[in-house]
């Protein structure tokens with residue numbers, strides 16, 4: 001049976017914008033530019049403006065945005081990059097792709113984002129970059145991270161793949177750190193109709209290096225100054241993203257309304273609810289609750305026709321992909337515990353308030369039985 005309330009149905013939002021998307025696609029078709037070109041330039045300028053950053057460089061996906069941004073910062077073999085223990089594995093893989101080592105730091109238990117108080121203990125003479133993630137659309141606590149980075153001569157790259165439009169202390173994510181990596185994977189708050197990514201930065205040297213790296217290490221056609229990559233944002237996706245960007249704030253506002261229904265309706269049910277510090281304006285990419293009997297709760301929701309997902313069921317340090325790091329069995333207990341307890345409820349700009357109320361009612365019924 002299809003869920004009565006799906007976790008997320010991207011077709012509804014794309015149908016809502018069908019006319020605008022059709023004409024954007026037609027514009028690319030008729031332009032004769034199918035790699036980079038004016039559509040990508042225009043999206044980059046518009047997204048940089050939206051993020052209050054001076055530069056934006058479009059790339060093929062979010063993982064490449066992270067990887068190429070680290071390369072542009074000079075990260076290479078032998079270097080260390082501080083990453084959250086509690087994140088999607090892409091954050092770590094980008095570091096590994098540079099030949100560098102991800103050094104995990106546990107989250108703050110109330111925000112699930114990297115705990116700035118634990119960062120200094122993880123810094124060594126090899127550390128080059130601190131890589132906080134704005135997980136679930138909740139901004140990480142950037143000021144103490146930037147202060148630590150300045151004190152130790154490190155760079156800050158933010159993973160903002162889940163945080164399009166979020167604000168930290170009133171200012172949009174996108175221009176706080178040395179560079180900020182974005183994903184436009186279809187399910188993100190700003191999502192394409194396929195893969196896409198970008199890096200925003202106020203550093204002209206990082207932007208310049210990224211433009212070379214994404215395009216075969218070339219500035220002038222057939223002149224290759226370094227061994228680069230083919231990682232360009234597709235102009236068709238850029239055209240779709242320009243349409244979506246013009247609706248991003250309105251769509252994030254709809255998510256905020258739903259999050260408030262959840263926060264009000266689920267208070268006192270015994271679930272651990274998201275905590276929003278007073279300096280944070282999240283964009284609710286995910287609405288994540290916690291319960292010790294998470295699997296039973298998820299089963300009950302499934303039986304009630306309500307979709308839910310787990311972000312993420314296996315933390316990076318427990319993945320076979322990182323078996324060679326030989327982390328001890330009891331390493332990163334908080335990330336491990338979160339993986340057992342978190343549950344993401346349905347949320348998205350096209351979900352109705354009545355649907356959120358149905359989810360609240362189902363949870364209110366279920367939790368006392370767990």
Ligand SMILES: *Cc1c(COP(=O)(O)O)cnc(C)c1O
Nearest residue numbers: 061062063088090161183184185
């Ligand atoms: C989605 C995501 C990425 C990777 O983005 P892709 O476009 O899928 O490569 C990286 N980090 C986080 C936190 C993400 O959620």
